[in-house]
Amino acid sequence: xxxxxxxxxxxxxxxxxxxxTGFNDTSLRQITSRAxxxxxxxxxxxxxxxxxxxxxLQRYLQVVMPRLEQQFEGLLAKQKxxxxxxxxxxxVQPLLELEQIKRQGTTLFLxxxxxxxxxxxxxxxxxxxxxxxxxxxxxxxxxxxxCPGLDAAEIFWRLHFSLGTVVFTMASSEALFDIAAAxxxxxxxxxxxxxxxxxxxxxxxxxxVMYPEQLNSMAHVAH
Amino acid sequence: xxxxxxxxxxxxxxxxxxxxTGFNDTSLRQITSRAxxxxxxxxxxxxxxxxxxxxxLQRYLQVVMPRLEQQFEGLLAKQKxxxxxxxxxxxVQPLLELEQIKRQGTTLFLxxxxxxxxxxxxxxxxxxxxxxxxxxxxxxxxxxxxCPGLDAAEIFWRLHFSLGTVVFTMASSEALFDIAAAxxxxxxxxxxxxxxxxxxxxxxxxxxVMYPEQLNSMAHVAH
DNA sequence: GTACATTTCAAACATGCGTTTGAAATGAGG
DNA sequence: CCTCATTTCAAACGCATGTTTGAAATGTAC
Numbered sequence: 425x426x427x428x429x430x431x432x433x434x435x436x437x438x439x440x441x442x443x444x445t446g447f448n449d450t451s452l453r454q455i456t457s458r459a460x461x462x463x464x465x466x467x468x469x470x471x472x473x474x475x476x477x478x479x480x481l482q483r484y485l486q487v488v489m490p491r492l493e494q495q496f497e498g499l500l501a502k503q504k505x506x507x508x509x510x511x512x513x514x515x516v517q518p519l520l521e522l523e524q525i526k527r528q529g530t531t532l533f534l535x536x537x538x539x540x541x542x543x544x545x546x547x548x549x550x551x552x553x554x555x556x557x558x559x560x561x562x563x564x565x566x567x568x569x570x571c572p573g574l575d576a577a578e579i580f581w582r583l584h585f586s587l588g589t590v591v592f593t594m595a596s597s598e599a600l601f602d603i604a605a606a607x608x609x610x611x612x613x614x615x616x617x618x619x620x621x622x623x624x625x626x627x628x629x630x631x632x633v634m635y636p637e638q639l640n641s642m643a644h645v646a647h
Numbered sequence: 648x649x650x651x652x653x654x655x656x657x658x659x660x661x662x663x664x665x666x667x668t669g670f671n672d673t674s675l676r677q678i679t680s681r682a683x684x685x686x687x688x689x690x691x692x693x694x695x696x697x698x699x700x701x702x703x704l705q706r707y708l709q710v711v712m713p714r715l716e717q718q719f720e721g722l723l724a725k726q727k728x729x730x731x732x733x734x735x736x737x738x739v740q741p742l743l744e745l746e747q748i749k750r751q752g753t754t755l756f757l758x759x760x761x762x763x764x765x766x767x768x769x770x771x772x773x774x775x776x777x778x779x780x781x782x783x784x785x786x787x788x789x790x791x792x793x794c795p796g797l798d799a800a801e802i803f804w805r806l807h808f809s810l811g812t813v814v815f816t817m818a819s820s821e822a823l824f825d826i827a828a829a830x831x832x833x834x835x836x837x838x839x840x841x842x843x844x845x846x847x848x849x850x851x852x853x854x855x856v857m858y859p860e861q862l863n864s865m866a867h868v869a870h
Numbered sequence: 871g872t873a874c875a876t877t878t879c880a881a882a883c884a885t886g887c888g889t890t891t892g893a894a895a896t897g898a899g900g
Numbered sequence: 901c902c903t904c905a906t907t908t909c910a911a912a913c914g915c916a917t918g919t920t921t922g923a924a925a926t927g928t929a930c
Binding site: 425426451452453463464466467472473 | 916917918919920921926927
């Protein structure tokens with residue numbers, strides 16, 4: 425078997441298992457068993473489990489990130505600031521294109537992203553901000569331009585809130601799909617979830633800021 | 648040493664380690680070491696690691712849930728439907744009271760909640776909906792009344808989006824606190840994060856629904 | 871077709887895990 | 901003080917993990 429065939433079989437088996445069970449709770453024996461290769465093949469071809477995890481993520485990141493960067497640059501080059509919903513809509517096309525590269529590609533990638541952020545605390549965050557910091561900066565800049573009423577700190581928090589929304593939804597998307605299909609007879613595919621996500625995120629990010637007095641009065645009213 | 652002393656030391660050590668590292672990645676040896684008790688004490692006093700996890704969560708749930716239920720019932724008894732921000736504000740007081748019971752109690756509980764939802768997929772979800780389903784139903788009912796324009800399926804998705812926001816934010820709150828303090832010189836305590844969360848969540852949940860045509864036009868514009 | 875490099879494979883390694891065990895220590899009641 | 905139940909403790913158990921090893925198999929070039 426050629427080198428690339430074995431590596432690909434390992435990557436395919438690993439990514440599906442990682443998405444299902446998380447990185448820490450997936451063993452190399454599960455991976456090599458599903459990939460139908462020898463246990464030692466992972467360490468031979470990738471060096472370690474940690475390197476395998478990075479390779480699995482990189483396969484998607486190196487496709488998505490350049491496309492995002494290109495789109496962001498296009499919007500930044502325009503004279504007028506872009507509206508927030510349009511900034512967020514930039515993600516749709518590149519993410520859905522992962523579906524063409526590989527069946528379930530979009531779901532898998534977003535689930536992996538979720539796992540990476542929740543499993544091993546901060547590891548993935550550092551990896552992404554180190555390798556793709558410029559892409560993220562351009563996105564943040566666009567959001568800031570589209571929401572002139574929000575200061576940098578508020579945007580920082582709201583973008584992390586949004587990251588949590590996406591990442592958690594995708595990490596538990598399998599369960600949510602099942603419930604939605606059973607209780608509400610809905611088509612539950614990744615695209616329709618993204619369609620539901622965008623207005624939620626746009627409204628949350630652009631929400632009017634609430635001042636402490638309002639919060640206190642709210643808590644008082646609620647008594 | 649009395650039974651309750653040992654059990655409490657174990658619970659205290661376990662909850663902080665669970666919050667930091669997650670349930671699966673925290674070993675009984677770490678817990679008993681920090682608690683300064685013998686390794687076998689966990690199995691002697693709690694039966695198993697799984698039972699310990701439930702005990703850790705129950706300590707907070709049995710305080711928070713009755714208070715929430717009481718508040719929700721009060722709002723449901725009113726004639727006019729409650730405004731969404733006030734419904735969400737119900738959570739503030741009971742959560743912040745955990746701080747009095749124990750230092751860092753609010754943060755710990757919310758972090759544990761986040762861990763429980765992301766670590767072992769669906770386990771905590773079933774536990775909560777089984778034991779406290781009536782509380783959650785009352786909350787959902789209040790949200791539905793406050794958002795008459797949204798159908799049940801839309802609310803289902805948006806409440807799970809919101810759960811993701813909270814849970815992810817709390818699970819990674821330590822890292823976020825550090826970044827916020829370093830980059831934006833902010834006080835980064837749990838209360839100020841909750842203060843920031845509420846308007847984000849309220850706006851997201853009550854966002855105008857977006858129809859497919861709008862999404863397509865957005866994606867088109869973004870090209 | 872031989873020589874060499876690459877890749878596979880079964881087996882073992884060291885380590886850490888949750889749990890169990892049986893004896894020692896400690897507690898409370900008569 | 902003796903007795904008995906409760907709690908602690910060191911040690912070991914069985915198992916699963918990531919990784920390493922050295923021989924066997926396979927591929928490649930001359």
